[in-house]
Amino acid sequence: MKKQINPLSSSFRDPSGFLFKHDGILYRQINKEYQSIYEKFISSGLCQLLQKKGWVINHEEVDNVEPPDSELCYRIIKPEMVDFISYPYEWSFSQLKDAALLTLKIEKLALEKGLTLKDASAYNIQFHKGKPVLIDTLSFDDYSDGKPWDAYKQFCQHFLAPLALMSKVDIRLNQLMRVYIDGIPLDMASELLPWNTRLNIGLATHIHLHANAQKKYSVTKETESGQKANVSKMGLLGLIDSLQSTVKGLEWQPKGTEWAEYYDITNYSDSAFDAKKSLVKEFVSLAGGGKIWDLGANTGEFSRTVTDLGSVVSFDIDPAAVEKNYRMMKSAKETGILPLVLDLTNPSGDIGWANKERDSLANRGPADIVMALALIHHICISNNVPLESFAEYLQSLGKYVVIEFVPKEDSQVKILLKTRKDIFPRYTIEGFEEAFVKSFEILNKKSVEGSLRVLYLLKSKSS
Template identity: 50%
Template sequence: MDSINSNLQASSFRDPSGFLYWQDGELYRFVDDSYKENFEHLLDSGLWEQLLKQNLVVNHKEIDKYKIYKPDMLPFVSYPYEWSFSALKNAALLTLKIQKISLKYNMTLKDASAYNVQFIGSKPIFIDILSLEKYVEGTPWIAYKQFCQHFLAPLLLMSLKEYKLQSLLLSNIDGIPLDTTSNLLPKTTLLNFSILTHIHFNAFMQKSMQAMQDKPLKNNNNLKLSKNSLANLLTDLENIIKSLKLKDNKTVWADYYNIKNYDEDSFEYKKQLIREYLGLTQSETVVDLGANTGIFSKIANEAGKYVISCDMDYLAVENNYLQLKKEKNRKILPLIIDLCAPSPCIGWSCKERMSFFERTGNDKTVLALALIHHLRISNNVPVRKLAEFFAGICRELVIEFVPKEDSMVQKLLSTREDIFNDYSKEIFEQEFSNYFTIVKSSQIENSLRFLYLMERK
C-alpha cells in the first residue's frame, strides 16, 4: 500500500471510496473496502453493463475483483475551463443521462463534478465509476447543487450574459457559486421558473443558511423527494440545458480562412506541404496551436494523428467543436487555449489540476501555422523567446513564417510603430536553429510565406 500511495494520481485524493495510482507507466483504480457494497451493486445490477453498452463510461479491466481495476487510457485529459460552450453542454447532458439511467437500477450519482467527464475527440465520456452509490428511496439528489455550480451556472452565464464568463470555472474549481451566478444573470431570468428555481432560489437559500450558521439547525431527516419527483427534476434540468444557445457564433478569426491573402492554389499547396511534413513526423499526437476552426487539424488527423486543436478564440473553438460533433469525429479535441495565458496548474498544492503544457508534455508534434507574427507583434514576445518556448513543448515542429511584407502583418503594424527588428526570416531561422534542426523548408507558392519542418536537437 505504501508503494501505491507514493504514486497517487495528484487529483485523486478527495473520495474515500478509492483512488487512482500509477504503476510502471500504467493507470489503475483502487477500490476501498468502504465502497465494496456499492461497487457490487453497480456490477451485479446490470447498470455497469448498460453504461458500457451505451458507450457512456470509460471501460475498466478487472485486475483484482472489487479491489483493483485498470481503466482504458484517454488520449488526453482536458478541463472544463478549456471546453467550448457546446462541449460543456454535452458533458452536462451526459451527466444527467447517467443519473437518469442509474435511478432505474436503484443507484445515484453522489457527485456531479464536471471533472468526472472527459472527451475523446468530440465525444464526452464519464470516467469516475466510484461516483455511483445505492439510491435510498425518498432521498434528494445529493449532487444537485454541485451539478448546478459545475454545469448549469456556467452554461446560463455563457448563453444569457457573456460567453467569456466560462473563464470563471478556472478561478472556481468547485464550480461557479450560485449567488455569484444569480447576481450576474439578467433580471429577466427571475421570470423563468426553471432558472428561478435552480439558481435564484437556491442562491437565496444558500445565503439564508449562511446567515443562520450560528443557530442550531433543525433536523432535516424528514426532507423527502420521491424517485418520480427526482426524475422530473432531472428532466427539467435537461430541458433547460438543451434550450441554451450562444447569442453569437460569428467571430473575425472564425472567418479567417475566407479572408486569407493567398489564392486557392496556394492554399492547396500549403495543405500538401503540411501533409508531406506530418508524414515525416514520429509522434502519434499533434498539438495544433492557433488552430482556428480546425482545417489543418483535420489534415493532421488524416495523417493518422490524434489532434489537440487549440485556439484562444472562444467562438472559433465552438464552431470547430460543432462541426466535429456533426461528423462524429473521435480523433480531434478542440480546446480554448490562450498561449499568452495557458491553463495553469490549480487546486490543492497547485497539483490537483495540471497545467496545459504539463499535460501535453514535450514529446509531441506541434503545428504553429500563421501564428508567430501574432505572438511577436501583437504580444511583444521576442523571436528568441518564441524559439525557446517551442523547444520546451515539442519534439517536432511544423511552423509557418509570415514576413513583414505579408498583408496580414502589415495590418498588425498599421496601428503601431514597427519596433520589431528581430522579426525577419534570417533571424527567425538563426534563433530557432539554436534549438532545432531545420529538416525541410519550402516557400508557399504565390505567397511570401515559408513553411518549416523542425526537429528538436
C-alpha cells in the same frame, strides 16, 4: 526495495479509491469501503449498460498489479486511456452543454438501477473519441427513497451556472471556472445574470432561488442544496427533467468574431490553400505523426488534414472558432480531433490544491508534434513575445514543431503593424532561424505556394 507508488495528484478527494500509474499505465484502486457499491454497480447491469452506450469509460479488472495501499484495497481496475485530459474552462459552449446533458442522462439511468451519482463534477467528464464520457467509475452511490440528490448543487455550479452565463451574458465567462475550481458560486451567477432570467422557470429555480436558499439555509446539507429533506424518486426524476430542459434551452451562436470567419478572409487562393495543406501533411508525416497539438487552429482546417496521422488536439483562443470546430466534429462524427479553447499567451496553468490538481498545458505533454501555423506574428508582434522565448516554450510542448514563418511583407502582418510602432527589428526570417536554432534543429523548410511565408519542420534538441 519495493518501489513506492503514489496516487495521482488530482486523485485524492474520494475515500472510495484513487488513480495511480505503474510502469506508465493508469490504474484505479477501489477501496474496501466502496466494495458493496461497486459490486452493485456491476451486478445491477448499470456498468455494462453505460459502457455499451459509451457514457462511462471502459475498464477491466486486473490482479497482476500490486496495490499502492493493500490494507485499504478491494480491487484494482485498468480504465481505458483518454488521449488528452481537458478541463471545463477549455471547452466550447456546446462541449460543456453536452457534458451537462450526459451527466443528467447517467443520473436518470442510475436511478432506474437503484443507484445515484454522488457527485456531478464537470472534471469527471472527458472527451474521448469525439464524445463526452464519464471517467470516474467511483462516482456512484446507493440510492434510497426520500434521499435528495447530493450532487444537485455541484451540478448547478459546474454546469448550469457557467452555461447560463455563457449564453446570457458573455461567452468568455466560462473562464471563471479557472478561478472557482469547485464551480461558479450560485450567488455570483445570480448577480451577473440579467434580470429577465428570473422569468425563465428553470433558471429562476435552479440558480436564483437556489442561491437565495443557500444564503438563507446554511446549516444542513439538505437545505444547502435547495431541496427538501425528503424527495421522492418521482420528485427527483422531475428535478432531473427540469435541469435537462433548462440546459437544452440555453443556446449560443458562434458568429461575428474576427477568427471565426478567418478562413473567409485569408489572402490565400484555393490552390495555394490546398498546397499548404499538402505541405503541412508532408511535414507531419516526416515527423512520424502521433499525438499532435495544433496551436491557433481556428476552426480546424489544418487539424483535419493530419487526423489520419494521429490524434489531434485543436486549440484556439476564440470561443466562436472552437465552437464551430466542435460542431463540425460532431456533425461529421469525427473521433480523432479534440477542439479546445486556449489563450497561448496565458495558457492553462497548474491550479487546484497545492497547484497540482489540474495540470498546466505543458505538464499534459509533451506532444509528439506541435503545429504553429499562421501564429508567430500574433505571438511575437501582437503580444511582444521575443522569438527566443517563443522557441523555448514550443520546445517544452513538443518533440517536433511544424511552424509557419509569416514575414513583415505579408498582408496579415502589415495589418498588425498599421496601428502600432514597428519595434521588431529581429522579426525577419534570418532572425527567426537564429532564435529557433538555439532550441531546434531545422530538418526541412519550404516556401508556401502563393505567399511569402515559409514552413519549417523542426526537431527539439532536447528530445
